[in-house]
Amino acid sequence: MTGQERSEEKSECVSLSPMREAVPAPPECERVCVFGTGDLGRSLGLRLLQAGYGVVFGSRRPHSSSTLIPHGAQVQGHAAAAQSALMIFIAVQREHYDFLVPLANQLKGKVLVDVSNNLRKNQYPEANAEYLQSLVPGAEVVKGFNTLSAWSLQNGPSDANRQVYICGDSVEAKQVVMAVATMLGLSALDRGSLSVARELEDFPLQLFPQWRLPLRIAIGLSAAFFFYLLIRDIIYAYATQGKDISFRIMVSLANKVCPIVSLIMLSLCYLPGVLASFLQLYRGTKYRRFPDWLDRWMLCRKQLGLLALGFAFLHVLYTLIIPIRYYVRFKATERTVSVIRENKTTEFDTTTAWRGDSYLSLGILGFGLYVLLGITSLPSVSNVLSWREFSFIQSKLGHLTLLLCTAHTYLYGWNKFLSSSIYKWYTPPGYMLCLVLPSVVLLLKLLLITPCVDHTITRIRQGWERGGRSEEP
Amino acid sequence: MTGQERSEEKSECVSLSPMREAVPAPPECERVCVFGTGDLGRSLGLRLLQAGYGVVFGSRRPHSSSTLIPHGAQVQGHAAAAQSALMIFIAVQREHYDFLVPLANQLKGKVLVDVSNNLRKNQYPEANAEYLQSLVPGAEVVKGFNTLSAWSLQNGPSDANRQVYICGDSVEAKQVVMAVATMLGLSALDRGSLSVARELEDFPLQLFPQWRLPLRIAIGLSAAFFFYLLIRDIIYAYATQGKDISFRIMVSLANKVCPIVSLIMLSLCYLPGVLASFLQLYRGTKYRRFPDWLDRWMLCRKQLGLLALGFAFLHVLYTLIIPIRYYVRFKATERTVSVIRENKTTEFDTTTAWRGDSYLSLGILGFGLYVLLGITSLPSVSNVLSWREFSFIQSKLGHLTLLLCTAHTYLYGWNKFLSSSIYKWYTPPGYMLCLVLPSVVLLLKLLLITPCVDHTITRIRQGWERGGRSEEP
Amino acid sequence: MTGQERSEEKSECVSLSPMREAVPAPPECERVCVFGTGDLGRSLGLRLLQAGYGVVFGSRRPHSSSTLIPHGAQVQGHAAAAQSALMIFIAVQREHYDFLVPLANQLKGKVLVDVSNNLRKNQYPEANAEYLQSLVPGAEVVKGFNTLSAWSLQNGPSDANRQVYICGDSVEAKQVVMAVATMLGLSALDRGSLSVARELEDFPLQLFPQWRLPLRIAIGLSAAFFFYLLIRDIIYAYATQGKDISFRIMVSLANKVCPIVSLIMLSLCYLPGVLASFLQLYRGTKYRRFPDWLDRWMLCRKQLGLLALGFAFLHVLYTLIIPIRYYVRFKATERTVSVIRENKTTEFDTTTAWRGDSYLSLGILGFGLYVLLGITSLPSVSNVLSWREFSFIQSKLGHLTLLLCTAHTYLYGWNKFLSSSIYKWYTPPGYMLCLVLPSVVLLLKLLLITPCVDHTITRIRQGWERGGRSEEP
Structure with missing residues (x-):
């Protein structure tokens, strides 16, 4: 189109033609071929038809297949179908690919899209x-x-699977595929040459890769504290007093393991950020990469936090059912009975009431914030937050949550820290062990927000470098 | 554009022109007309302006309307406005359509987009x-x-309403509309000829069509069990002992109906999958369609599961408030008083403690998994999961949830199954009735995961067919 | 392209060329330049490469930068880089912009995209x-x-940040940028001339602008009721009886403030809708704008409702831990002991049981609906609802929630409304104060759904106007 033609068009703006021209890709007569009439093939065909393409299915037995294919599509033998279109989706299982060998002539120069997945x-x-x-x-x-399933093709792609990855050795072929993807409402990203194909094929097979490390930490911590507390609480009671209180495993022990693991994982979620800040302070620049282990740790903070929330949720449920337990009701009756029979007088202790109520209240507020952090981690919620809003919630409110939960645990311990009777077999109770990490994180964070340190960090984050070399434009 | 022109462009790659050419649809001088200056018309106009179109509003009284329309748009009489653009949005209520009849001449060949909805x-x-x-x-x-509201047009379309449906008899007209939709950030799907219009118009009027069947099942089950338990618990006590315990309807009865309905609906959620597997096993192929009722059942599994979660949530709340109830506190006092007055001795029963704590613990873990299943059903969460991850959670963790909740219910019953005194008026208690379905589902699932059955199922799912006919490429 | 060329193309539909033509913007040889090799610059470059563009980084020290840039990109001096592309992303901090002045010649006619943000x-x-x-x-x-962060560029834009805003004085330059945005999978909206730039730059800096008013209301109400109840409950007890029950602040007082604030905020969430209906009734038309304060109020209803849900959630937790509290357990023992020692007889009161259980049951059902409302407010859930479904849930179920919670509060008060002993220092208890607003909202709503009023409202919403002027087409 020459410049003159362009300007002519401009002048006749209200006529029909300019808008016709505006249609990005008039696919009215374009045909796309699909080999394979399985679920995926049929769904692809239907979607292509809806986007305005002509669709030809290739089949070994065109006549018997014609009832399977979506209304509006044609079905032909493989050779004829291949010749009628530039682009051919191969929606056939890999074991059957060899039927394509005899079609080499018809497939010459065609764009074959391999949509297959492995088991x-x-x-x-x-x-x-x-x-x-x-x-x-x-x-x-x-x-x-x-990455698209037949199901998501039929129901229209949603946000997450709107993005598809492609790879291939021919730039032109990839552009043809990208154009079709755009018309289907997808956004295709080029990942490079065909050698990346294995990576793309492994993609739908992955099972929570980002969750593995956090899950392993959670399971490891749970197991360690379970056995530690099993020995301290249940085996100790049996060994020293001969009492069988093994029934406590089901609720009491679980309700000790859950909050301990939750608090430790919450601190693990905020520790790497604090470490990264100190590393930047020490190096005096933000332009050097963090060590790999720190990078990987920082990338799984969300998963650490969500697992911590899960444990906190279980802790809340385990705590709330306490008064329903047979053991607790039995003990309450026993205590009242002994008050009467031994004619004791009971004195109300305001300090105990203050401590207990504060302990509960801090726990409730901490859990409320915990849930808020969890909700803002939902993809649809975090997406509507601006960067500043997201970091306000995840950093400011996150550290506040850690503070509340740590204070909740300190109040639980109260003055028992100094009493030597709780150090059974010279081991500290579980809640004391789990306080170490959050206390350290909170102390370090406190250091970071003192004005002089905070000022340096902010300057470093803005590109300032110690030693004078400022950010290169 | 000839081949030569193409190659010339390639060579002058760094010049300005190729990028200019690349703009998919330079809409600078294209005009779109909107009839109607109501909410929807104005929002459409504003959005079109933002996407770079010229916008002309058609109005009966152009002068008085000019204050209403968005800044940057023009307003003219209907006839003049119609002539200035190829495409006209009719954002007017159907009752007023007849004002278009006299404009027949000006509208000839124009693309009229009917955006109306009915009440x-x-x-x-x-x-x-x-x-x-x-x-x-x-x-x-x-x-x-x-399907777009004025509100969503103003705020930018979000994921779900990014996809719009169109239909019409003219392919060219639909392409014009599709192109405009693309420029507005929407993805338009062609649903066929204008005869589909009624279907599209009914679309925004639908009220939870997929929830109807599951909701009816939930209401039916709740009503049936409510009356069953009303008779067994409250009317029985009144008829045989003359005691009025009708106050139990509010909490005790509700807390029996909720878990029963929840467990049955959770099994109904996993039963169709199991049935489908057995059907595939029996038929020896995956290539025959399931019966319609099974298809429909499988399509509402998500809704069944979410309703089950709702009932489980109510069950949890009803259980946790038990110790606050007046009746429960009264009984506790009464029991202690009778222990003292009648000088009874109470013996702690470790078996009861084990059973009770296990029962509670299984319930808590089951509910935790239940909530996890619910969270992964949120559109934004299920979208970021790969197919394998989604099926891991919904199938593996789903069946585990069913197993935990069923075990929770069995432990609730414990040794009461054999005692004849609980069969009031020869009817079994509610929890016994509700155990039938989950037990059957779990047994069938157990059969399916035995190695030999599992192997056959896997082969069938990969396309193998009994009788030798393998998948056609 | 002339009409003849078009028709020729149509006839050779199955040839290779039409599909090639269909590619919206073959970017194979287009180059885009990025100034700045920081996080954002590198992420932009990587994304551009993936979308098929050639990328040239401009750097002061091209050699030392070449290790930083993504694989596949080039790096050159600023002048050389600028000359090689039409479009240049300026991913450099504002303080360093002056390095561009000497490049004025090379930058002439180029499209400079300012992607910077302020602190x-x-x-x-x-x-x-x-x-x-x-x-x-x-x-x-x-x-x-x-609005895009380096992070979201690397991970692919998600739904919310798929939409980007641009502004500038040159229409052609904006079209070039829009085309690139489309290729990156983004949807760019033109917000006007460069004078809007400040607004766009303030966008990522905003911190919950829509939450400010609701948060202020929540904090104000909480503080007011906290002090009111502090005086009535704790200071009154100290002043008149000398009893120190200050420990009650932590749980009892919190558990009074939370439900009160929650109920008031829930009514504030439904009051503006009711007021708007009455205003439309009074004016007899829907075509006049609401007063500004009402508009602003209606726009923060969602935030009001979510904060109300947060307070309700805390109320539930505070209520459920009641039986664990030291004070409550102490009182229970004391009561039992006094029953024994003073040889009282206790009588079970069915009315109290009915009232108490109904009160709890209404609260549970109300909270269940509350949570349902909250879940449907999640962006990803509300997006999949049709307009009718959304308004059914938010309006019908919303008012039902308000009704249940109000009834729950009335049952809490029960017959204490008439007893003068509760009016300490002539002040009504908190729950009585908080019942005023929801009662008014429910009464007004009741008026609105009486058939004759409802009929008029419906007609007005359909465009009818009192005084005969009907909707202009």
Whole structure:
């Protein structure tokens, strides 16, 4: 189109033609071919039809398949179907790819989109897409769309799976695929050459990769504290007094392990941020990368926090059912009976009431903030927050939560820290052990927010470097 | 554009022109007309302006309307406005459509977008868009955008309403509308000819269509168990002992109905999957469609599960307030008093303590998993999960939840199953009735995960068919 | 492109060329320049590379920077880099903008995208983008993309930040930026001329602007009721009986303030809707704007409701821990002991049991609905609801929640309203004060749903106007 044509168009703006021109990709007569009439193939075909493409299914037995395919699509033999379109989706399982070998002539120069997935990692020596390319060297293979399920195609892509990854050796072929993706309402990102295909194929097979480390920490801590408390509480009672209080495992012990693990994991969630600040202070610059272990730790803070919330939730439930327990009701009756029978007088102790109520109140407020942090971690909530809002909640309110929960635990201990009778077998009780980490984190954080340290940190974060070299534009 | 022109462009890559060319649809001089200056019309206009279109409002009284329209738009008489643009949004109520009849000449060949909605289903004999087409036969009517509210247009479309449906008889007209939709940040899906318009118009009027069946099941079950327990507990006590314990309806009875309905609905949520597996096993293929009732059942599993979670939540609250109840506090005092007055000795029973604490602990863990399942059902959370992660949570953790809740209920019953005294009027207690379904589901699931059955199921799911016909590529 | 060329293309539909043409913007050889190799610059570059653009980084020290930039990008001196592309992202802090002045020649006619953000509002006298324009008057400055963080660029934009705002004085420059945004999977909205830049720059700095008013109301109400109840409960007891019950502040007082504030805020959430209806009734039209204060009030209803839910959540927790409190356990023992020692007989009162259980049950159901309202307020949930479903939940279920919670509070008061002993120092108890507003809202709502009023309201909402002037088409 020459410049003159452009200006002519401008002048006849209200006529029909400029708007027609404006249609980004008039797909009215474009055809896309789909090999395979399984769930995924049919869903792809339907979606392509809805986006305005003509769709031709390739099938070994076109006649018997014609009832399966969506209304509006055609079905032909593989060879005929392949010839009628530039782009062919291969929605067939890898084991059957060899039927494509005899079609080499018809597939020459075509864009083959490999949408296949495997059942497990390393199922085959090479990626499906690379295998496909080796079978049909004359075609341009593009890997992609494999994160979409037939279901999400039928129901319209939602936010998260709107983004699809593609890879392939031919830039032109990838552009053709990207254009079709755009028309389907997807946003395709080019991840590089076909050698990345294995990575893309492993993508839908991954099972919570970011949750593994936090889950392992949670399980490790739970197991360690479970056995520690089992020995201190139940085995100690049995060994020294011969009492069988093993029933306590189910609720009392669980209700000690949960808050301990929760508090430690919450501190682990804020420790790396504090360490990173001190590292920046020490180095005097923000332009050097953090060590790998710190990077990885910082990336799983959200997961650490959510697991901590889960344990806190269980702690709340375990605490609230205390008065329903047979043991507790039995003890209450026994205590009242002994008051009467031994004619004791009971004195109301205001200090105990203050301490107990404060302990409960801090716990409730801490848990309320905990839940708030959890809610703002939901993708749809954190997305509507500006960066400043998100960091206000996750950092300011997060440290406040840690402070409240730590204070709650200190009040639980109260004056028992000094009494030697609680150090059974010379071991400290669980809540004392779990206070170490949060106390350290809070102390370090306190250091960081003193005005002079805070000022230096802020300057470093703005690009200032100790030693004078300022940020390069 | 000829091949030569293309290659020339390539060579002058760093010049200004190629990027200019790259702009998908330079809408600088395109005009879109909007009839109607109500909320929706104004919001549409504003959004079109923001996307770079020129906007002309058509109004009967252009002068008095000029204060209402967004800054940057023009307002003209209907005839003049219609002539200035190819595409006209009809943001006017259906009753007023007849003002378009005299404009037939100006509207000839124009694309009229009917964005109207009705107040209720079947309000008019034919769809608004079809009525519009009959009034202005020379124009190309496209139905669409009616799922967008004025509010969502002003605030930018969010994920769910980013997708809009259109229909119309003219392919070209639909492409014009699709192009504008793309520029507005929407993704338009073509649903077919104008005869689909009624369906699109009914869309915003639907009220939880997927929730109806599960809600009916929940209400039916609740009512049935309420009356069953009312008779067994309260009427029985009145009839046989003359005691009025009707106050129990408010909490005790509610706290029996809730867990019963919750457990049954949770099993109903996992039963269809198990049935489907057995059907596939029996048929030896995955390529035959499930019966309609099973399909419909499987589509409402999420709703069944969420309602079950709702009932479980109420059960938890009803359980936790037990110690606050007047009746419970009264009974506790009475029991202690009778221990003293009758000089009884009470013996602590470790078995009872074990049973009670296990019962509570299983309930807490079951509820924790229940909540986890609920959270992963939130659209924003399930969207970030890969298919494998989603099915891990909903299937593996789901069945574990069912197992924990069923065990919780068995422990509640404990050794009462054999005592004949609980079969008042020869009826079993509610918790016994509600254990039937989950026990069956768990047994069937156990069968399915035995290695040999599991192996066959897996092969069938991979496309293998009994009788040798393997998946057609 | 002439009409003839178009028709030719149509006829050769299955050839390769039409699909090639369909690619919206073949960016294969387009280059984009990025100045600045900080976090944001690198992330921008990586994203541009993934979308298929060529990327050239401009750096003062190209050699030392080459290790920092993403693989596939080039790095050159600023002047050389500027010349190689039409569009230049300025990912540099404002203080360093002056390095651009000597580049004026190379930047002439280029599109400079100012992506900078400030640390706080009004940090500089003019917007960064306007300052940039004043430094390089020959370039076309476009402000935009500043709501995106480096993090969200790396991880792919999610729903909420998919939408970016841009502004600038040149329409052509903005179109170039919009086209690139589209290729990056973003949807850019034009907000007008460069004078809007300050507004866009303030955007990421805002801290919960919509939450301010509701939060102030919540804090104000909490403080007022806290002091009111402190005087009535604790200081009164000390002044008249000399008893120190100050420990009650932590739980008892908190558990009075929370439900009171929650109920008042829930009514404040439904009051504006009721007022708006009465205003429409009074005016006889929906076409006049509401007063500003009412508009602002209606816009923060969601925040009011969520804060109310937060207070209700705390109330539930404070209530559920009641039986664990030392004070409560002490009192229970004391009561039992006094029953024995004074040889009282206790009589079970069915009315009290009915009242108490109803009170608890209404509270539980009200809280259940409250939580349901909260869940449907989550962006991802409300997005999948049709307008009718959303208004059903927020209006019908919302008013039902208010009714249940109000009834819960009335049952709490029960027959104490008439007893004069509760009016300590002639002041009514807190729960009585907090019942005023919800009772008024419910009464007004009741009026609005009487058939004759409802009929008029519905007609007005459909466009009917008293005085005969009907909606203008």
